[in-house]
Every structure is written in C-alpha cells, then in structure tokens.
Amino acid sequence: MIDILMDKFLTIGLEHFLILSGTLFFIGLFAVLAKKNVIAVLMGIEIMFTSVNINLVAFNKYTAAEALLTGHVFAIFVIALAAAEVAVGLALIISIYRQRTSTDVQDFDWLKW
Amino acid sequence: MTMAVMFYLIAFVTLGSAFMMVISKNIFHSALLMLISFIGVAAVYILLHADFLAAVQVLVYAGAITIFIVFGIMFTMKGDPRKTNPFSKNAIPAAVLILLFIVINAVTVIKTVWPFSNIAPPETTVKAIADLMLTKYVVGFEVTAVLLLAAMVGAIVIVKGVKKSS
Numbered sequence: 001m002i003d004i005l006m007d008k009f010l011t012i013g014l015e016h017f018l019i020l021s022g023t024l025f026f027i028g029l030f031a032v033l034a035k036k037n038v039i040a041v042l043m044g045i046e047i048m049f050t051s052v053n054i055n056l057v058a059f060n061k062y063t064a065a066e067a068l069l070t071g072h073v074f075a076i077f078v079i080a081l082a083a084a085e086v087a088v089g090l091a092l093i094i095s096i097y098r099q100r101t102s103t104d105v106q107d108f109d110w111l112k113w
Numbered sequence: 114m115t116m117a118v119m120f121y122l123i124a125f126v127t128l129g130s131a132f133m134m135v136i137s138k139n140i141f142h143s144a145l146l147m148l149i150s151f152i153g154v155a156a157v158y159i160l161l162h163a164d165f166l167a168a169v170q171v172l173v174y175a176g177a178i179t180i181f182i183v184f185g186i187m188f189t190m191k192g193d194p195r196k197t198n199p200f201s202k203n204a205i206p207a208a209v210l211i212l213l214f215i216v217i218n219a220v221t222v223i224k225t226v227w228p229f230s231n232i233a234p235p236e237t238t239v240k241a242i243a244d245l246m247l248t249k250y251v252v253g254f255e256v257t258a259v260l261l262l263a264a265m266v267g268a269i270v271i272v273k274g275v276k277k278s279s
Contacts (some may be wrong), residue, residue, distance in 0.1 A: 010117045010275050014229070015222050017161065020124050022218035024154075026211045027131045033207035036199045037140055043147050046178055047131055050154045050170070057163050059270045063228055069241045073250050074164055076242070079173050084264035090185040091268035103189045105201070112219050 017058035024051035038103045042089050049082040120160060127153030140190075140198040144182050151175045165239045 008015075024047060031044025039088065053075040060071025100107050127150050134146040151174040158167035186205060235241055246254050 010114065012116050012160075012196045014227055016124075017157070018222045019219050020128070020157065022222065023125070023128055023215050024131055024150075026127065026214045026218070027135060030207055030211040030215070031135045033210075034200050034204040035135070036201040037197060038265050039182060039189065040135075040140060040143060040198050041183060042135065043143060046174070046182075047134075047147065047150065050174060052149060053166070053170075054154060054157055054161075057158060057161050057166060061163075067236055069235070069247060072163060072166055072238060072242050073253075075163075076169060076246070077250075077253060077257055079169055080261060083173055083177060084261055086181050087268045088264050088271070090181055091271040093185060094188055095271050097189045101124050101191075107207060109237055 014058055014062040017054060017062075021051040021054035021058070024054070036104050036106065038093055038108070039103050041105060042086065042093070045089075046082060046086065049078060049085075053078055116160070123153055123156045123160065127157065138193050138198055140186055141183075141194060143198055144179060144186060146226070148179045151179065162235075163238060165242055213226055 027088065028044040028047030028051065031047065032041050035044065056071040056075045056078070064071065071073055096108060097103060130146045130149040130153065134143045134150060137143045137146060142258065155167045155170040155175070157172055158164075188195075
C-alpha cells in the first residue's frame, strides 16, 4: 500500500499537473474575491488565465496526443486574449481612477442602488 | 526521480509565490511575486515538453503583462505603499470557500480514471503549431488578430476619450 502511494507520488503524471493548475486557479480566485485594490483583482484574473493554460497543455500531452498540438494552439489563443483583457482592464481602471481618485472596488458602485 | 524533484520544486515556487502575492500588503511586491509565479509556469511548460509555449509565456506574461500591471500600479498609487493592498471584508469566507474548492478539486482529480494515450510527444512543437494554426484554426487566428486590434483601439478610446468633430 505504502509502496503504491510512494510510486504515485514520485512518478509525475497528469494528476500532478491538474492538481497544480487547479490550486493555482483557486489562489487566483481568492485574490479576486478577497482583495480591496482593483489592480490586485486584475492580477488574480491573470493567475487564473495562466493556470487554465497548464490544464490545456497537460491534457494535450497525456490524453489527446493523437490530436497533435491542438491544446498548444488553444493555449496561444488564451494568451492573446489575456493580453487584450489586461490592456482594456487597465484602461478602464485608469479612466475610473480619474473620476473617483480611488482604486478600491467598494467605490466602484455606479451600477448599484 | 529527477523529474519528481524538478516538479515539486517548480510547483513549490509557483504556488508559494502566487500565495505570497495574495497575502502581501504592498501591491508592488505583489506584482513582483506574480512575475516569479509566471516564470514558474513557464518552467512547468518545459516539463510538459511545450518549448514554444514556455517562450511565449516568458515574453507575454512575464514581459508584457507584468509591465502593464506595474504601469497601472504607478499611475494609481497614493499614500503609504506598505498599505496599498489590504484584504476586503470578504476575506475570511473567501478563504474557507477556496480551501474547500482546492480539496474538492484534488479529490476529484485523484479519483477520476483518465483515458491515457501512449503516443510519444513530438520533439519540437513550433512547426506543428504553425501548421495547425495556419490551416485548421486559421479562422480563429484571424479573429484573434482583429480582437487584438479592437482591444488596442478600445483601450486608447477609453483612456483618452473621443474628441467632438464639430
């Protein structure tokens, strides 16, 4: 029993990468939920994007190698989307900062009543 | 064995710096720890034989996005930098929820039986990615190009505003 567990622990397979990327995703989600500064929230979103890419590449290598490198292509698309997202997000943050002189998410309450 | 040592070292650096990024009180330190986490993810790509993606990760995430975030921090920083990144009042419920999610994720991954395929990974990935991207996924490639242009124009318009023509 112990031998099997040690073997599972020491031979790196798909599960290790999935747990790594899942944990990284939830750390990013924690930053999104628990931080006050809106730039910290944006950083959490970036961490979530990267962890999803690890998932795509790991699945491509271990379970879908006959599909060539489709996972890699989709990871590149996700990276391009993340770059576009951070540009627009920072533009919004700077535009709001000019009116409210604050980066606290609690102050962004125009749509709340 | 060396693979296991490498993996656990890289996982420790990546997850540790991401966690320190969340709990750091200084947002500038958060940005630098996010950079370390991104470089750790690039090392994970190398472990997965994705050499081109590792290069793209370092260029786009560790290069461009971190610089963007640091610009944003410097444009909006005021007051004492040691108190720029506090937790909100949701922090404790969020921490409980996240711990629960991490455990559920780990248990689900371990319990599931995955359909493994036994084909050896290709030696170099650049040519295969280029072939796929410019044949099968060429529509997505072009749409991504248009999206990047739209994001660039949109970012400029949001920050500068539109000048009235009359």
